[in-house]
Amino acid sequence: SKRHCETHQLLSTGRTFSEFPTAGSDPPQLVDVKYLSFLIHCRIMRPDDANIAGNVHGGTILKMIEEAGAIISTRHCNSQSGEPCVAALARVERTDFLSPMCIGDVANVSAEITYTSKHSVEVQVNVLSENILTGAKRMTNRATLWYVPLSLKNVDKVLEVPPIQYAWKELEEEGRKRYEEQKLERLVTKERNGDIIFPVINPEPYTVGCSQSSLIHLVGPSDCTLHGFVHGGVTMKLMDEVAGIVAARHCKTNVVTASVDAINFHEKIKKGCVITISGRMTFTSNKSMEIEVFVDADPFVDEPKERYRAVSAFFTYVSLSKEGKPLPVPQLVVESEDEKRRFEDGKGRYLQTKAKRQVQMQPLTQQ
Amino acid sequence: SKRHCETHQLLSTGRTFSEFPTAGSDPPQLVDVKYLSFLIHCRIMRPDDANIAGNVHGGTILKMIEEAGAIISTRHCNSQSGEPCVAALARVERTDFLSPMCIGDVANVSAEITYTSKHSVEVQVNVLSENILTGAKRMTNRATLWYVPLSLKNVDKVLEVPPIQYAWKELEEEGRKRYEEQKLERLVTKERNGDIIFPVINPEPYTVGCSQSSLIHLVGPSDCTLHGFVHGGVTMKLMDEVAGIVAARHCKTNVVTASVDAINFHEKIKKGCVITISGRMTFTSNKSMEIEVFVDADPFVDEPKERYRAVSAFFTYVSLSKEGKPLPVPQLVVESEDEKRRFEDGKGRYLQTKAKRQVQMQPLTQQ
């Protein structure tokens, strides 16, 4: 009855590991794979990381993921002697929050570089939540991030990325495919950025205007990279906070982040800026809410630049009962033509995701 | 039975809103008024924002108020091309904490510029606490702050403030009156600044020496403006923390901030300073305690300057039962002549405030 104690504590020694679920074993097994760079990190979740029901904010997790990604990709891009640089977040792929994390849990964050193009780095980050009293571990999150190395001397100059070595040739081929796909998508989303959230006086209950919210933040030194630009993770954490307020105002229950659509970081945000993060509900299904979040930066001192849209993204939230089960969500009341169009667009994204998930499930059931 | 859902989420689009209580309607109605600048901000209250009973610290609220004021006035002062500047807090008018805010509540902070003189800006900030589960909103706080624009290149140079446009001429007239009044009061308080809190060995219970307390803080980068000077809100938060310790040591119950007297910021505090914040009780009524707080700055490195008094203020605290009702407060034991004099002065302020409040109530009852 010797029980194996599955862990994955290791230093970044050049040798790295990937996790694959193994039939019949609840905690994941570790399989040795030779990649170039790897990183592991543990942190105890604190009350300030969580909502009042004790569930860790999706934004806290996104911030940890981005921190790990920024460190590993900056380290990699500086691994060959040359111009010193900092890796800046360019894009986060859509990610699902698979199970809630709670105060007192240990978050285990592991990151590895899975692809490099000439000017960008793909990082995959896994987050496991570990109940430190029972030892139980659960996959919380699996994210893919893209970074671009910017010169420390001239932040507008993108440097070249040292190539990584792949364990199999297929890994490189798959990476290249992901790279091309995201490149295409980034171009498409650039267009959505003109939209603005207008104020509404005396909105009816369950309308868009009734739950829309905004938050301001003065960018301080602790929010920034060595360049003096805001960390992508800081921005995502604030976006999740606004999305959470919108969701809670709509359904007035305990809400948690279920997923985040791909986020593209087109414009950098500089130290000293004021950022306004605004969110509005776009779509509700039976048990989920989609919230669109905009980030606008206001240079406001010492800058000729005008206010500009820095980031936008869709967050999906669910409402949870005290037992942690998803609750029905009141339907969003859409009034204007724009709201109706956005609701239909949201429904499209919802059905597409649902369909994709069923496709991804199939190979597993056929194994 | 269509119920209106009162909200005030809006972006700063140049059009702004004022709130007026309307007879018979519990949540405030929104009335459209054309002012120049407006700003709104939501934030969920976290455990670290509150005391152990779950009541949000007055200092947390003061810090949010000041942040909103600093952003809106800096934005305004930079709205006309000219020398870039940062608005520095010069004075906060006396403010009452009308109802306690709790962990999990959303603080809705709205700020607008209500008057400009040649070299200063008056900002009014309202804080509503919103119970996100019931949707109930209550006015927590209404504050008036005065800012002065300091040049980024030369922090000792006060710049000119672009004038705002008033919806009615009367608004300008009333603003000018408030401006003259506060100018006079600032001169008066400058004199109180020589006082020092002396150590007491083995003090008797309920004496001044028994509860007096002090706190030190090394000014770090996140405490500071772009100038490298401490944000007024950071100072006020630390002052409230010391006042809270003094009050709790005196009555050994759950205590909350009831009001803060006008605070004048005569001297700036620079990054790298050590500040000592000390507090002592000056007066107790049946159900309230007055605490005087001093802030002393110690340049201590790389500065020829001596330790100096930067700010001083009076905080009023009440003691709350588990049901949130005010409890009787043990009477302060005053021993020395100075303590007796300060007690009488505090009684004077207490009676004056009580009288003022009754005057302000009258017009409402006559309407």
Add this chain to the structure above:
Amino acid sequence: SKRHCETHQLLSTGRTFSEFPTAGSDPPQLVDVKYLSFLIHCRIMRPDDANIAGNVHGGTILKMIEEAGAIISTRHCNSQSGEPCVAALARVERTDFLSPMCIGDVANVSAEITYTSKHSVEVQVNVLSENILTGAKRMTNRATLWYVPLSLKNVDKVLEVPPIQYAWKELEEEGRKRYEEQKLERLVTKERNGDIIFPVINPEPYTVGCSQSSLIHLVGPSDCTLHGFVHGGVTMKLMDEVAGIVAARHCKTNVVTASVDAINFHEKIKKGCVITISGRMTFTSNKSMEIEVFVDADPFVDEPKERYRAVSAFFTYVSLSKEGKPLPVPQLVVESEDEKRRFEDGKGRYLQTKAKRQVQMQPLTQQ
């Protein structure tokens, strides 16, 4: 029945106080002694300062201690006109955590300079925890720290320390003895620094590999002194966090820091570094666990320097029941020769400390 209300609130006025336990009186009495420098600080313990059971982290306390020490020694080293400097932490003597502190308690930190050599300052810091509702105070911690003044203009230049005046000649003599002892010990520990924690796949329960953990931290501006080097207190807080995760993973209960062995800070850590803090269990007695913690700094951008070992230390943790009583600890399973050797070394330290404590107790019982 007049009860004395023991407090020690005082400003740093040049006159200072030492605490001596007095027979028959539970809270410590205050005795007036003339030392040169003194400092007092109060802070309420917040949820983020504590673990999920409400016990304040040893790391939080170490950080407060170091902050007080850094302020008082920097102030002292700049007290005579000359080259401006910042005092950098060189060493913390072994310290015991005598009683747990809880959320809502007020930490009373008092610091005084007790010895100066030509180039270093010894600071003694006492921490009392005060239950603000009952007024009860308990000694939590008594620490001795050594600082070295580094020039602000050239951080590699150690400046001279202005001498302090001693109340009795014996105090100077005893200080010199402590100074010589720690100097010797610092040389010895420099050798241990080559060790590395290797990854373990599928470790057995209760083995070293099963609980070993690591944490990464990107050094931000708030972590740093005016020099741009990490505060010693920030490093110690992170070390305690990793040690706590290792201990909780081993025994899966509520764990608290019982003591920290002497820590030497041989190498500075610069702003912008990534630090990896790793911990592994080395020894268990019936009711305690010893965890070895390493801090490695990775300059990673704009620096020719390689990763280097900055600090290492031993933390002792105990496991507490809900009533706060120490629980038995599962024995550590040691496998390799190195693990067995480290276990024996740990046992040596454990027995030595136990013996020392008995010696220190004797004079008290003979009095």
